Amino acid sequence: MSFSSIFKFLTPKDKTFIPLFEENAKLMVEGAVLFNKLFLVTDLAEKSSLMIRIKEVEQKGDEVTHRIFEELNKSFITPFDREDIHELASSMDDVLDFINSSSQRIRYYKPKHLGEEFVELSELVLQASREIHKAISELRDLKHTFKIKDACVRINEIENNADDIFYHSISKMYENETDPIEIIKKKEILLSMEEATDKAEDVADVLKSIIVKNA
Amino acid sequence: MSFSSIFKFLTPKDKTFIPLFEENAKLMVEGAVLFNKLFLVTDLAEKSSLMIRIKEVEQKGDEVTHRIFEELNKSFITPFDREDIHELASSMDDVLDFINSSSQRIRYYKPKHLGEEFVELSELVLQASREIHKAISELRDLKHTFKIKDACVRINEIENNADDIFYHSISKMYENETDPIEIIKKKEILLSMEEATDKAEDVADVLKSIIVKNA
Amino acid sequence: MSFSSIFKFLTPKDKTFIPLFEENAKLMVEGAVLFNKLFLVTDLAEKSSLMIRIKEVEQKGDEVTHRIFEELNKSFITPFDREDIHELASSMDDVLDFINSSSQRIRYYKPKHLGEEFVELSELVLQASREIHKAISELRDLKHTFKIKDACVRINEIENNADDIFYHSISKMYENETDPIEIIKKKEILLSMEEATDKAEDVADVLKSIIVKNA
Numbered sequence: 001m002s003f004s005s006i007f008k009f010l011t012p013k014d015k016t017f018i019p020l021f022e023e024n025a026k027l028m029v030e031g032a033v034l035f036n037k038l039f040l041v042t043d044l045a046e047k048s049s050l051m052i053r054i055k056e057v058e059q060k061g062d063e064v065t066h067r068i069f070e071e072l073n074k075s076f077i078t079p080f081d082r083e084d085i086h087e088l089a090s091s092m093d094d095v096l097d098f099i100n101s102s103s104q105r106i107r108y109y110k111p112k113h114l115g116e117e118f119v120e121l122s123e124l125v126l127q128a129s130r131e132i133h134k135a136i137s138e139l140r141d142l143k144h145t146f147k148i149k150d151a152c153v154r155i156n157e158i159e160n161n162a163d164d165i166f167y168h169s170i171s172k173m174y175e176n177e178t179d180p181i182e183i184i185k186k187k188e189i190l191l192s193m194e195e196a197t198d199k200a201e202d203v204a205d206v207l208k209s210i211i212v213k214n215a
Numbered sequence: 216m217s218f219s220s221i222f223k224f225l226t227p228k229d230k231t232f233i234p235l236f237e238e239n240a241k242l243m244v245e246g247a248v249l250f251n252k253l254f255l256v257t258d259l260a261e262k263s264s265l266m267i268r269i270k271e272v273e274q275k276g277d278e279v280t281h282r283i284f285e286e287l288n289k290s291f292i293t294p295f296d297r298e299d300i301h302e303l304a305s306s307m308d309d310v311l312d313f314i315n316s317s318s319q320r321i322r323y324y325k326p327k328h329l330g331e332e333f334v335e336l337s338e339l340v341l342q343a344s345r346e347i348h349k350a351i352s353e354l355r356d357l358k359h360t361f362k363i364k365d366a367c368v369r370i371n372e373i374e375n376n377a378d379d380i381f382y383h384s385i386s387k388m389y390e391n392e393t394d395p396i397e398i399i400k401k402k403e404i405l406l407s408m409e410e411a412t413d414k415a416e417d418v419a420d421v422l423k424s425i426i427v428k429n430a
Numbered sequence: 431m432s433f434s435s436i437f438k439f440l441t442p443k444d445k446t447f448i449p450l451f452e453e454n455a456k457l458m459v460e461g462a463v464l465f466n467k468l469f470l471v472t473d474l475a476e477k478s479s480l481m482i483r484i485k486e487v488e489q490k491g492d493e494v495t496h497r498i499f500e501e502l503n504k505s506f507i508t509p510f511d512r513e514d515i516h517e518l519a520s521s522m523d524d525v526l527d528f529i530n531s532s533s534q535r536i537r538y539y540k541p542k543h544l545g546e547e548f549v550e551l552s553e554l555v556l557q558a559s560r561e562i563h564k565a566i567s568e569l570r571d572l573k574h575t576f577k578i579k580d581a582c583v584r585i586n587e588i589e590n591n592a593d594d595i596f597y598h599s600i601s602k603m604y605e606n607e608t609d610p611i612e613i614i615k616k617k618e619i620l621l622s623m624e625e626a627t628d629k630a631e632d633v634a635d636v637l638k639s640i641i642v643k644n645a
Binding site for chain 1: 499500503504534538539540610611614615
């Protein structure tokens with residue numbers, strides 16, 4: 001029996017951290033939905049409004065993350081190890097940051113055309129966000145840890161998949177795209193999208209660590 | 216009353232960490248002043264000598280950072296939480312690292328022309344360094360924590376400002392610059408300068424955490 | 431006498447972490463040897479088989495790293511500070527990750543020609559890996575800490591050396607290479623190789639911290 005398990009009996013039901021994590025997971029999915037939509041609409045005004053909304057969602061996420069850090073500094077008792085709470089908050093914040101930075105790069109770099117691989121990557125980012133949301137909802141009582149484990153397995157698969165799409169897109173682009181400036185723009189956007197799934201994997205790593213310690 | 220506050224009464228006045236942090240803050244400002252000057256002088260020999268001096272300042276900063284880590288490993292009692300001291304030293308080191316790496320990129324990439332946006336970004340890096348210096352001077356007695364808070368607020372504003380300038384410069388460059396090699400060079404330099412302000416924000420985050428815990 | 435030294439007498443000889451670290455150090459050297467070979471063979475099929483083997487080695491390394499994290503979460507007593515074990519495992523994993531990502535970039539980007547600077551950098555990555563391997567073998571009994579210190583000094587020299595080669599190669603490339611797409615490809619590959627040595631320096635930093643605490 002681990003230290004954390006002993007303390008669990010003494011710890012009052014958390015009413016601070018879990019709701020904040022749930023709020024951030026919801027914002028992450030919201031950002032990922034808007035981001036995915038960006039590749040499905042063609043109207044420029046609509047695209048522009050989506051990018052502004054993604055930035056707003058990211059700023060809301062920042063505020064929630066800061067609240068988690070503040071609570072962490074003030075609280076003596078926490079539902080999980082302090083470093084895991086810190087790491088979970090940071091990595092969830094990173095996912096939304098990279099979603100927003102991908103959107104901002106599209107906004108400011110104005111690439112001529114974004115092919116099918118961008119749609120696919122945005123779908124993977126959305127799937128990863130949904131899996132994180134599912135896992136976070138299970139943190140409250142930790143009764144169905146297998147659901148968290150399953151979500152983590154799927155996040156790992158999604159990240160591997162994103163990695164493959166990333167490398168193949170870059171490879172294809174070097175072969176077919178003749179305008180070096182377009183290559184630079186697209187590479188930066190693809191990179192930022194791929195990094196969003198990398199950060200989702202970091203979230204999965206912390207979640208796995210929380211489960212093991214609270215088993 | 217937090218754990219740290221209880222210990223504060225028992226802790227002898229720190230004579231190890233605070234002076235080292237002050238030394239590093241001074242080096243950071245020194246590096247940022249030299250870096251800003253780089254965009255104001257036109258003489259090539261003078262530019263070259265500035266770049267060499269920036270590298271020297273960065274190496275001195277490295278030494279101070281290593282001394283902080285060594286003291287941290289040896290000390291049983293520290294003026295703040297160990298992880299905060301570690302994080303503060305690393306993030307301050309990162310600011311100076313990115314100032315130097317921006318300078319080195321200019322040195323080795325030899326871009327043809329660096330416009331007004333580079334001057335502006337270098338001023339923001341300098342402002343952020345001065346704010347960090349001010350905040351660090353308040354760590355010694357923590358009597359005027361509002362001054363640290365104010366510095367953190369300004370560092371956040373500076374970072375937001377740098378982010379805007381970064382994206383607008385990149386966007387403008389993609390529209391006006393026709394030489395892809397110049398784009399690559401300038402993008403890398405802008406990125407490194409923007410990252411210096413990102414790291415300044417990391418410094419502000421640790422400072423905020425130190426204040427909350429020692430309130 | 432530090433806390434860790436007191437505990438050392440009480441700690442049973444570690445049979446969990448050290449063997450896993452040794453396994454990972456061996457995999458790192460294996461990956462670095464294969465990677466260095468990549469620049470020495472000319473046969474395309476052989477190159478391709480080397481890249482596949484590097485990826486396999488990296489995946490094995492991932493598994494060992496995950497096992498270390500799992501053990502860390504389960505263990506109450508550890509041979510070194512928990513955060514040092516975590517940091518050592520992560521940074522060793524990063525070295526092998528960057529070796530593989532350099533190899534993958536060569537595989538997918540298909541640059542036309544990789545000059546002498548690539549061979550040199552791959553040799554430095556290999557040297558750094560061997561130094562890490564040597565240092566890790568000394569962790570078991572910590573009787574010859576000077577050997578770990580020496581390895582760390584050499585890793586720092588290797589990293590400085592790699593940094594110089596990196597900047598000079600980039601600088602030379604900007605002067606001589608006229609195809610911007612080739613510049614983009616090579617810059618990304620050089621960057622990833624240079625980052626492998628950066629991560630080796632992170633490994634050295636943790637090793638130094640472990641020595642100081644257990645002195």
